[in-house]
Amino acid sequence: SAESVLPRFVELEAKYGSLTKGVLRVRGPATKQPLFRTMRDGFGSLVGALEQAIEGKASVVRGTVDALERTAAGWRARCRGSWIEASHAVLACRAYEAGALLNGRLAELLQGIPYNASMTLALGYKSAGFKHPLNGFGFLCPKLERRRMVACTWVGTKFAHRVPDDMVLLRCFLGGGSMGDSDEVIVAAVREELRAIMGVTEEPAFSRIFRWPRSMAQYEVGHGERIAGIEALLKPLDGLLLAGNAYYGIGVPDCVRMGKQAAERVAAQYD
Structure with missing residues (x-):
C-alpha cells in the first residue's frame, strides 16, 4: 500500500x-x-543512550512477556513468571507478537499483518587488490533480474567511518527465500552474483551473515483500513498503546515518532 x-x-x-x-x-x-545518516557506533547506541537516560528513574526488566491482562487499575504483564502491574502497556514489538498477547478481533487484525524475513551478508576485502571502482553507494537488483541478492551497499562510500582505509566492505541484502540455506551456500551464490555484476573475483578476507526471520512488516493493499480497524478496537482499551514499524511507517524515524507519541499520551494523563 x-x-x-x-x-x-x-x-x-x-x-x-x-x-x-x-x-x-x-x-x-x-x-x-550527507545523503545518508546513521548512528556512528551503530543503532545499539541509541538503545544504550535511552537506558542511560532513564537510569534511576525506571526499572529495566529483561525477559519474554507471555501474558497480558487488563486490571481495575490498568494492565499487568507476566514476565519470567512474575506479574508487573502498570497503568499503561505500550506494545512496541512486532504486530504478530502483540496479537499473541491479546484476543478477539484485535488479535486477529494484528496477527494478519504479514512479515517478510531479511538477511544481510557482509563481505570484507583487502582494498589493495580490489579492482572495481567504488564510485557510488552500491546498487539495487531489479525484480525481473533478481536471483538471491536484492541490493548491495558499498559501505565505505556510504559511511566512511565504518571501514578502515585498507579494507572494502560490501553489504549484500537478500530476501527470506535463502533463510534455510547454509552460510557456505549463501556466500558462494552471492560471490557468483558479484562476479557477474561487478566483476569481483577477489577472495574475501571475511564474511558475516545475519538473519532476521519475520522482521519486515509488509504494507499490503488495504493496510490503511486494517489500521483504522485496529485503532477503533484500541479506543475502549484505556492504557493500551501500540508502537513499531507495522502501523504508520517502516523506518527508524517512524518508530521513534510512534514511541514519542505513545510516551506523550501516557505523560499527558499525569500532567
Whole structure:
C-alpha cells in the first residue's frame, strides 16, 4: 500500500502528474548535509543512550512477556513468571507478537499483518587488490533480474567511518527465500552474483551473515483500513498503546515518532 508506506510520494504524483515532476518542483536548495545518516557506533547506541537516560528513574526488566491482562487499575504483564502491574502497556514489538498477547478481533487484525524475513551478508576485502571502482553507494537488483541478492551497499562510500582505509566492505541484502540455506551456500551464490555484476573475483578476507526471520512488516493493499480497524478496537482499551514499524511507517524515524507519541499520551494523563 503506497499510501501507507510513502504517502508523500502518492501526494506528489497526484498533484503534479508524475513523481519525478513532483520531486523536482518541491526540492529545496542544495545542502552540504550527507545523503545518508546513521548512528556512528551503530543503532545499539541509541538503545544504550535511552537506558542511560532513564537510569534511576525506571526499572529495566529483561525477559519474554507471555501474558497480558487488563486490571481495575490498568494492565499487568507476566514476565519470567512474575506479574508487573502498570497503568499503561505500550506494545512496541512486532504486530504478530502483540496479537499473541491479546484476543478477539484485535488479535486477529494484528496477527494478519504479514512479515517478510531479511538477511544481510557482509563481505570484507583487502582494498589493495580490489579492482572495481567504488564510485557510488552500491546498487539495487531489479525484480525481473533478481536471483538471491536484492541490493548491495558499498559501505565505505556510504559511511566512511565504518571501514578502515585498507579494507572494502560490501553489504549484500537478500530476501527470506535463502533463510534455510547454509552460510557456505549463501556466500558462494552471492560471490557468483558479484562476479557477474561487478566483476569481483577477489577472495574475501571475511564474511558475516545475519538473519532476521519475520522482521519486515509488509504494507499490503488495504493496510490503511486494517489500521483504522485496529485503532477503533484500541479506543475502549484505556492504557493500551501500540508502537513499531507495522502501523504508520517502516523506518527508524517512524518508530521513534510512534514511541514519542505513545510516551506523550501516557505523560499527558499525569500532567
